[in-house]
Amino acid sequence: MERITLAHGDGGELAHKLITDVFVSTFRNERHAKFDAATFALGTHELAVTTDSFVIKPIFFPGGNIGKLAVAGTINDLAVVGAIPKVLTCSFIIEEGFPIRHLKTVVQSMAEEAKKTNVAIVAGDTKVVERGSADGLYINTTGIGIISHPLERNMDEGDSVIVSGSVGDHGVAVLVARGELGLVSTIESDCTSLYLLVAKALEASQRIRLMRDPTRGGLATTLVEICEDFGVTIELEEECIPVKKEVKGACELLGFDPLYLANEGKVVMIVPKEDEQAVLDALRSQPEGKDAAVIGTVRATNKGQLLLRTPLGTTRRLYRLTGLMLPRIC
């Protein structure tokens, strides 16, 4: 009998198969399944809605905790579809024995993160389960936003691919924080809300084609999905992709690829070549976007492949995350 394995939750090939075969095919909403948040009209308003569950281990990590992550992650899913995040609901599943002081710290972080973007946390739910039935604390957040900048999503050859900063920081920070690797590192998670950063970029260009926050599965899996969903071929320049030295070092040691590590405070966007500099300047004007870089180009609009050009001048195709054993990181 086929059963769910941990790999079904890593955001890669198996997770994609599960979503396609079980959820999308049953719920029959294929169009909306392509985006981080679904958009819909209600009266005269165009709205966006998204939901996400956070099961990270450990709950506290350098640069954040599960509460900050839950709020930032949901705000980011709204921001990247061009929405102004407005309200969030949250649901807590708490294991018997979890310290209340830790819960208070987590909830305080949620309030602080929501305040940054002026988002109201408006409703919630609390369930306590028996010791051993959960791992400390799980949080689900649902967010609603108003669409301010509908994205056109039509990409052209020559469009630029921009990432707002270095990739893999969150993945490595959490792996190190678990204390299983015997590594000491100063790397902090990039976990943060991106709405204000994205708003600056949208001010700089009215023609941003598409945005995504490359969380589970990392930059590579996110871009593979864009390539497949929209039929575009993107060529990345390996040397242009910002990766911190510490992240690179940890990856070499552990056999991970930074392009497949989770991020929680980065946005990748596709913009017309003419708007590239304006968007870069806008991103770099904000602290979260100071390391923004152009990392690739849309080469064709009919093949749907993600390619990586190496410093040797060769290209290789990138696929969704497959077979990497990463513990729960978001």
Added chain:
Amino acid sequence: MLEVTDHSTLSQMLLQEVKTLADRFQQTFGRIPSFMEVCGSHTMALARTGVKKALEGYVRLISGPGCPVCVTDQVTIDAMISLTDGVNRIICTFGDMVRVLGSYGTLMQAKTEGKDVRVVYSPVDAVRIAEQHPHQEVIFLGIGFETTIPILAAAVKEAEEKQVRNFSMWMSTKLVEPILRQLLHDGEVALDGFLLPGHVSMVMGRKHFEFLATEYNIPAVISGFEALDMLSALRHLLLLSLEQRAVVLNDYKSVVTEQGNVQAKYWMNHYFTLCDEAWRGIGVIFDSGMDFKSEYNQFNAKVKFPIPTREPRRTKCRCGEVIRGLIDPPQCALFGRACTPLNPIGPCMVSSEGSCAAYYQYMREE
């Protein structure tokens, strides 16, 4: 701090030089040179960095038997998986092992069926788990080459010092020297030189590999894992081949010394002794692995939990030929069809150092 590098120009210049030397080799000997990278990490790095693809038609790079998961015999894999059948046991292993298909399933399947199988990053973590669960037996699956054996010894040392009695190890380790001798003795693949494993050499030292030059008259170069490191090593190999000089060069001096890590070798030999090991697709090679000395049998899972061997179920998997350098992964009929990283049939597709996984992940174009 972000790394600002411009390796591109340097890499391309070195690549060009390697190609020029390879051309000269072809003009001199009437064929392209064949080098074997012994180590699975090199196999992955050569594919990931694009070196292998860039040298297609110039240099034949053959993956050798240096991936610990890939060389583990099917009978051993079956035995390791059947360890989960016992009650009150926690099986600890490195990540790749949980997905390797045995004759009757995987460790991952055993885990999803409720068996306690845990992935650890170090065998020392398994000792800690044993301390935390004094009423359960913790068994670590000890696979690996000379790079890993000292770490296994470190775990046993910790268990011994802390008197952890519910910790044991199922050893299936392999040594590089005997398999290289076997490959050269069999002569199934014509080789012009070896790209030697940087990590194993770090433990064993350059001198350990001198037998290749003195006894088999074949050049070898110890290399790091960056594109520039590997291109530099290939350049040396080509120069040595052209000059018909058989020497063993250390091109990874920042890490590898002449004698290696004396302390690591001491602890390896303190707890373990040479034993015959079965290699996947090759068979049993005399003194090609290490197992517990009898005085440390309290840590030997094979003694504590003897398992009857079962006849393995045969598949059409050709991993055995891949690790002997006889075929490239796409030549296996299962590659990319029945056998993918999501549904691996053979260990070379599972392992993060496996030749098939490297091809599938980095060299597949469709």
